[in-house]
Amino acid sequence: MSEILYNRVALIGLGLIAGSMSLAMRRAGVVGEITGYARSPETRDTAREINLVDRVCDTAADAVKDADLIVLAVPVGAMGAVMAEIAPALKAGALVTDVGSVKKSIFEAVTPLLPHDVSFVGTHPMAGTEHSGPRAGFAELFDGRWCLIVPPDSANEADVVALERFWRALGATTERMDMDHHDLVCAVVSHTPHLIAYTMVGVADDLSRVTDQEVIKFSAAGFRDFTRIAASDPTMWRDVFLENKDATLEILGRFTEELFALQRAIRQGDGEHLYDYFTRTRTIRRGIIEAGQDTDAPDFGRAKKTE
Amino acid sequence: MSEILYNRVALIGLGLIAGSMSLAMRRAGVVGEITGYARSPETRDTAREINLVDRVCDTAADAVKDADLIVLAVPVGAMGAVMAEIAPALKAGALVTDVGSVKKSIFEAVTPLLPHDVSFVGTHPMAGTEHSGPRAGFAELFDGRWCLIVPPDSANEADVVALERFWRALGATTERMDMDHHDLVCAVVSHTPHLIAYTMVGVADDLSRVTDQEVIKFSAAGFRDFTRIAASDPTMWRDVFLENKDATLEILGRFTEELFALQRAIRQGDGEHLYDYFTRTRTIRRGIIEAGQDTDAPDFGRAKKTE
Incomplete structure (x- = not known):
């Protein structure tokens, strides 16, 4: 009982x-x-x-x-x-x-x-x-x-x-x-990723040369995961960003810095920089699976693997 | 036969x-x-x-x-x-x-x-x-x-x-x-989202004030979906960015523009801008579900809903 x-x-x-x-x-x-x-x-x-x-x-x-x-x-x-x-x-x-x-x-x-x-x-x-x-x-x-x-x-x-x-x-x-640390950790693992997902979905929607129809049709290629995040409750998220302004802006600043470095590597054809970066991020995913925070099933188990 | x-x-x-x-x-x-x-x-x-x-x-x-x-x-x-x-x-x-x-x-x-x-x-x-x-x-x-x-x-x-x-x-x-259109559509629905996911995962990994342990532990809050994307094959993705340079850089430029506008809205406390933006992106998600490109199950069906 x-x-x-x-x-x-x-x-x-x-x-x-x-x-x-x-x-x-x-x-x-x-x-x-x-x-x-x-x-x-x-x-x-x-x-x-x-x-x-x-x-x-x-x-x-x-x-x-x-x-x-x-x-x-x-x-x-x-x-x-x-x-x-x-x-x-x-x-x-x-x-x-x-x-x-x-x-x-x-x-x-x-x-x-x-x-x-x-x-x-x-x-x-x-x-x-x-x-x-x-x-x-x-x-x-x-x-x-x-x-x-x-x-x-x-x-x-x-x-x-x-x-x-x-x-x-x-x-x-x-x-x-502790409350300050909480707000920083959440800016990293949740708030900034949400803002970025919202932004990417908005960009896709704005592009007149790529139709909405195409965006929706071909979303499985990576974009789909962003749309799920970007479908969260608008009021809740508006408030999160307004109320966790400092930490979110700080992490966004770091994000932009890194993004510009990768953008520069693309522009300059620096394949080594890209390869090293992508290899490092792959190991983080392994950590998450080992920590039991997600499934290792391909594509979140959406892909139907036969027995 | x-x-x-x-x-x-x-x-x-x-x-x-x-x-x-x-x-x-x-x-x-x-x-x-x-x-x-x-x-x-x-x-x-x-x-x-x-x-x-x-x-x-x-x-x-x-x-x-x-x-x-x-x-x-x-x-x-x-x-x-x-x-x-x-x-x-x-x-x-x-x-x-x-x-x-x-x-x-x-x-x-x-x-x-x-x-x-x-x-x-x-x-x-x-x-x-x-x-x-x-x-x-x-x-x-x-x-x-x-x-x-x-x-x-x-x-x-x-x-x-x-x-x-x-x-x-x-x-x-x-x-x-057509091949040019293909490369643009893919820059929108796949290549740029991948680059952004790689970047966000790299930022998280770089932050010394937030430990890797914390990032991994609390990844379910949105970050996890980025890590899946960012775990894709590094060689393949290096080549994609180097070989679809123009379209990727163009979409990245648009992305940065939009991100800066949202960042400014956060800094200035412009809740209406954020709310309107997030409402618009939510409808795109609905389109994807209606088009049968993803499951409507909460959290991709990871959350176990009882019958």
Whole structure:
């Protein structure tokens, strides 16, 4: 029998992440009641229709009433406004957390609004798909994925430990990280790659000499993987870039530098530079497969290899 | 019963593409005998050991002797040298083709060396995985994939039609394309995306403040898809960039322009620009899914959704 970790959990925002959390909490049986709120009436209706949480509330304040854990699962730029809305309704001793992809700016937006008897610890479940909305969630989303736990310096160790147990119950592997380092690491492994994918897809779409039809038809040649990344939720990503501005711009600067060096090698016919670079990047892929972070199946297993 | 399309096919180069062609030819039963040659003795030994082709020859000239169709399946930069080697051994009336990712420079390297009684038609099977070598091949590689047929102006229609039938028998869907347009389309959907993926992976590897360990651990956040692309064969890709220099540099120029505009939007906090851009790229992804070029399964089906 599972132990109840929180009697009541309130999910503010009912998109892919919150929906998956609700389904994973039910699967784990570690929560008494799950309430939920979303700003859009359509999302609330959908959540009710598919029974996504135990009780969908029509205001954020109703949803957080008596909650032990409050999860802010809204776009990064909306965290402060949501916090202001729920602050007066929070019960003493509650823990507020968020699931945003940027940690420092959320901390700065949320903590000044916290009642003195409520704590905050940020988290970042590194899981997602290119789909969004209440119908996109599934209980297995976090299985085997990382959830970074980002406690502020003032955090209470008991809160942090409880949150770690909670995320592990949802299937994730947890790791603690300092908030500045978190934002830099994510700029490298996630934010900048997303921006680049968005850019490449935009370029293809702009080229009048190559038709959209051709781009779509022949996308399997590498471009397809970019389009998946570039299909992620526009609001979420707009906020990520605006809120992780410094780290993203820094990594973009490094990226441009390297790209120009490769561009120059192409222009000058410096095959050795290209070969050495491509050999080095290949070994990184091997590391990822050895670390169990991806399948070694060709083309992600899309190519059907016979037995 | 299948009709024999070519009595003897010679594969020059025994990597992923040639190996898959051999297995697909056998599956289709459309070829009498398949000979093969690879420059490296190790590759020839492996090909013999796994019975990749009907007969592995120790020289390219032996392999092409009496062949009706000769497939140049070596890196783009090696096509000219291979052509020079086999030219004296080609039989009158033979058809030479290649499977390189760049078409104009191969045409320019190969055709001046052609005997007057031998024809040339380029092809580009748009299929592959991040694996390479003789053991990487599988018969289904081309199933449902595009194979672009790029005939020179001087091509004989009967040769082109025969080659189209051949590729369709191997599972591919064929389309004819003019060589300059081919090189531009591929610069957009394949070559530039690869260069960008290589660059991003190299940047991540270079950053001393973010450890390789962290990059590998948290790669699922978007970076992983880049590493797959960036794990492709270094020799092949070096040659692609050197041989499709003009189109790649042109698309890279456009890419940099767009990237700078997005970078500026981030720096200036222009959320509307970012949101509009990301919304537009999302629709392109929908087009690709509707065109049947990719799965709609979240995260390429890596996320295990329950029934």
